[in-house]
Amino acid sequence: MTCDEARILLHALLDNELDAGHAREVEGHIASCPDCAAELAAQGEMQRVLADTNLRYTAPASLRVRIEASLPQAPREQPTRRAVLRGFAMGSAVSALAASGVVAVVLRQDDQQRILSEVVSAHLRSLQAGHLTDVVSTDQHTVKPWFNGKLDVAPPVIDLTAQGFTLVGGRLDYIDARAIGAVVYRRRQHVINLFVSQTSSAEYRAPRTETMQGFNCRRWGNRGLNFWAVSDLGADELAEFVDKFEAAMKANVEG
């Protein structure tokens, strides 16, 4: 084997792309040629440095939104005339679920990831001018009825102004190919989107925080509903929001 050949093949050796026979030939040459041995060592070292460096780029969230928006979307469900939930309580949620015959949706892990990314995309879309709310009100008694008739299960709307989270309004959004409600809160300049969808599982799932594209998302399940709270707030403040929300829910149900 000549040095010229070895100078090409040593890369294939480094990349583990050579079959055993060729690998032996290259190694044989390198064992007897200090120049090629030095080149192999040098290239191997460069490869290690490159592997230790993050040379990838991350697609901007706006690009993801643009591509998502260009894909055909499922048509939004038409509002039904079915009896809608008035208040919100555990009993009514569960019976409404039974009445509407919603099929159990058990999510696999990768589905969870996909939905998380959809939730974050929906949060991003909502931040575009004029997209945040369909109904603007700081009054829970205005926001809550607005959802009625638009969704199978109206999301719980709780005013948390006294706890430091101002209710801003509500919006219909689209996650996992179905219409769901989003309740919008604000803390200082930070928007919190609380997405609520129904689930057939009534069991409690403890809140967990995940991070995607720089946003914190805390999701949990309770009373037959799945919740995702998304914001650019710090994880601790978002956790505080969820705690306050759950405490108020509990008080409402027991009250």
Added chain:
Amino acid sequence: MPATDDVQKAQRFREAALPYLDDVYTLARYLLRDPSDAEDAVQECYLRALKHFDSYRGPAMKPWLFAILRNVCNAEYARRAHRPSATEDTPGAVEQTPLWQETEASPETEVLRNRDAGAIRKLIDALAEPFKETFVLREINNLSYREIAEVVGAPVGTVMSRLARARAMLRAAWTAEEEHSR
């Protein structure tokens, strides 16, 4: 209102192709350098991919998307070449002379200092096509030689020699810069 078939197809496409968005965007950034051109190219790539998704039977999704992106980028090169005030370095120029002279490999192994990602990206950006493309597909996008050959439409032997040349040029530029900064 789109037909249900379209919606289902879009959903399957979303699950199959969107996880590679960062990979596709990374390749676009290296091929086109300009961030907003890269964004446009990636969006166009996904539009074309969706259009041809029905006939997609493999190879693996990632190289398939890369091959589409490459076509989009080639169209962009052509557009740039026809632009009246084309910049002096058109990445499309094949076998373009690199900005530095390839040095004879020195026998002693010099230890490369760890560099920040920005500095290394600049060195990679300065590689001439088609060496840069081959290098990025292998070193950053982790494609096998066979997959690279399919993406760029060249024999595996060509991929190997381009990769060897790309790495030699990169290392030469890297060490030259370090000597300069000493």
